[in-house]
Amino acid sequence: DHLKIAIKEFFLSTLQQVSFVQRFSDHIINFFSPYVVISFPEYEEYRFNHAFAAIDTYLGAKAIDKAHKLKASQVKESKGLVLKRDEAKVRDVYQGVHVWWELVTTGTDHDGDRTHKLTFHRRGLEIVTGSYIKYVVEEGISIEDKTKQTKLYTNNPSFGWDTSGLWRRIDFEHPASFQTLAMDPSKKEEVLSDLEAFRNGKEYYKKIGKAWKRGYLLYGPPGTGKTTMIAAIANHLNYNIYDLELTAIKSNSELRKLLTATSSKSIIVIEDIDCSLDLTTGERKRDGDDLSSKKDSEKKEQSESRVTLSGLLNFIDGIWSACGQERIIIFTTNHMEKLDPALIRRGRMDMHIELSYCSFEAFKVLAKNYLDVDSHPLFGQVESLLKDTNVAPADVAEKLIAKNQRIEVDGCLEDLVQSLERKMKEQRGQDED
């Protein structure tokens, strides 16, 4: 037994010495090493590191012809196949300086923290920090703009998609476009030119000293195309969508964390804002909760741990202005009148866009989308019926979809006319009541 203990102690002390020597030699090597390492983690304290994404894209596109491992993807049906370098280590040369990139992942494969590590000789320090990194990030951003697959993120825990920090994400494949969006053509033009001005507004926002962001409020009855318009905006600008589910957020600080984890060139959406926030008290509503039956202290505790109106205003104006750029925030509502004026005042929500019942102009777009016709003898009848009937584009679209079931154009339009006539009678009846 004594012998056993002596051997154990001997090995333990030897091991300690070895690890001490190891640590000491690491210090010496680091001290004298001619190499410098710069790390670019994907997230820093939940904040998304924009440089990481740009570097990732740059390295993915770098010297594909020399790569041994490639990843192929078709980001959109309309776009070609995109090949990406799929190697953890990449070498690069810039103005005579040799650098090595390595992608290091810690933790589990799926949720691990990823970091790009850049190693180079100390001699190249000035070139690397002075211009190379800037070059890589700018190149990455411009490649990303051309080939980007738009993503849809949500903070809703019930969706079990691919996670990336606080958000869950999937590829965004909605086919909506402004061309197929049925709305008044002049309103459509107005929205499109506002988006263009925003997209090209970098210098303008800098000049006036305002954060590069814009808020849109989409309002109108159900089925008038609010969600469709968000998809059309995302496709038009090629921005990611962050679908923010307020009811899944426990506090204002969680809301801030989510915000700082969003990337630039993105649209943050809160749908049906009137349903997720009680705007009279500023407390978030929760199904089945009856606050009036709770004691005061409990009420206070609860309201402190929830998203409040002021938390939401801060989200739009406060920190939001300070982090990231090129952000669009969109609220949708079916009940404009229920919203607190503070939330929707111009400056916060820069443009209020009404999506209204189907006009004849909007119908013509739907007829083109679904039936591929520009005119038809029944159009006159549809036009006069639409003038007197409040019907959502979604209901009109539903009638026209029948074409897919091999019902001919005439049959579809006759069906639509009949349903519009029924609807008109119903609405007249209600008015008389």
Ligand SMILES: Nc1ncnc2c1ncn2[C@@H]1O[C@H](COP(=O)(O)OP(=O)(O)OP(=O)(O)O)[C@@H](O)[C@H]1O
């Ligand atoms: N303006 C429109 N242009 C083209 N299609 C439309 C339009 N409005 C509705 N649709 C069709 O109706 C469906 C439902 O519309 P959408 O979800 O965009 O309406 P919404 O206003 O967001 O409704 P809700 O308020 O109920 O969320 C869409 O999938 C689309 O096919």
